[in-house]
Amino acid sequence: MKKLLVIAAILTVSFANAxxxxxxxxxxxxxxxxFQAHATGLNVSYDYGLGENISIGxxxxxxxxxxxxxxxxxxxxFGNTVLEKAGFDDxxxxxxxxxxxIGNVLKIDDNFDLYPGLSFSLKNFGGHVGARYFFTSGxxxxxxxxxxxxxxxxxxxxxxxxxxxFSMNLGAVFNL
Numbered sequence: 001m002k003k004l005l006v007i008a009a010i011l012t013v014s015f016a017n018a019x020x021x022x023x024x025x026x027x028x029x030x031x032x033x034x035f036q037a038h039a040t041g042l043n044v045s046y047d048y049g050l051g052e053n054i055s056i057g058x059x060x061x062x063x064x065x066x067x068x069x070x071x072x073x074x075x076x077x078f079g080n081t082v083l084e085k086a087g088f089d090d091x092x093x094x095x096x097x098x099x100x101x102i103g104n105v106l107k108i109d110d111n112f113d114l115y116p117g118l119s120f121s122l123k124n125f126g127g128h129v130g131a132r133y134f135f136t137s138g139x140x141x142x143x144x145x146x147x148x149x150x151x152x153x154x155x156x157x158x159x160x161x162x163x164x165x166f167s168m169n170l171g172a173v174f175n176l
Contacts, residue, residue, distance in 0.1 A: 020113030020134050021101040023052045028132070030142050032171015038070055039063035039162050041091070043144075043169040047099060055099045059119065061169075063091040063162045070159050086159035093163035095121035097128070109133075111140070123164040124148040132173050144169040 021028075026049030034043040041064045047057035063086070070086040096119065103113030113132045119125070126148045134140035147166045156164060 020103045020109075020111055020132050020140070021049065021053075021055070021115075024049050026055065027176035028055075028057075028173055029176055030132075030144075030169075030171060030173045032142065032169050034061045034063070034167055034169050036063070036162070036165055036167035038067040038158065039091075040065045043171065045097070047097070049101070053101050053105065055101055055115070057097045057099065059095040059097055061093045061163055061167070066091070066162065070162070084157050084159045086162055090159040090162050093121050093123050095119040095126075099130075103132075111135070118149075119146070121163070124152055125150045130169075134173070134175070138175045140173045142169070142171060142173040 026047075028045075028047040030043070030045045030047075032043050034041040041062050043059065043061045045057055045059035047055045049055045066086050070090075072085060097117055098119070099115040099117035101113050101115045103109075103115070106114060108114075111134045114130075115132070116127070116129045118127055126146060128144055128146045130142060130144035132140050132142045145166070145168055148164055151164055153160065
């Protein structure tokens with residue numbers, strides 16, 4: 001029982017020191033898993049605070065585990081390719097992003113940040129909505145939903161849909 005109380009006290013003190021977004025000059029690094037239709041992968045991002053509630057950054061995703069038909073390609077009985085194999089250019093995406101960090105506006109918790117934003121990627125113009133929660137001043141967790149608003153190409157193949165569709169990210173965030 002004493003050990004449980006000591007652990008609870010330490011966690012309470014560490015929560016009190018955390019701050020989700022501190023404004024101009026704030027730097028965040030996020031690394032996590034990316035989940036989308038027919039693929040799972042890795043997502044990394046970096047955000048830099050320009051003002052009290054504004055940040056810009058860069059984000060990249062790479063689809064590691066993709067469904068078998070996208071991994072091997074599919075041919076019909078005559079040898080014609082029906083479904084293209086997903087190459088590096090289909091699996092990789094790079095985005096420039098803009099966030100509106102509104103956690104302090106909502107006044108939910110000093111450790112919590114909600115950040116809707118827009119992004120320009122190699123695949124599309126899109127949006128995202130994310131949330132961060134810090135357990136200490138340097139470490140927390142994040143989740144983010146990303147979605148395309150305008151795709152650069154019409155009639156995408158299934159391989160081209162990778163990183164060009166709704167996706168979810170979940171992982172760790174670090175204050176730099």
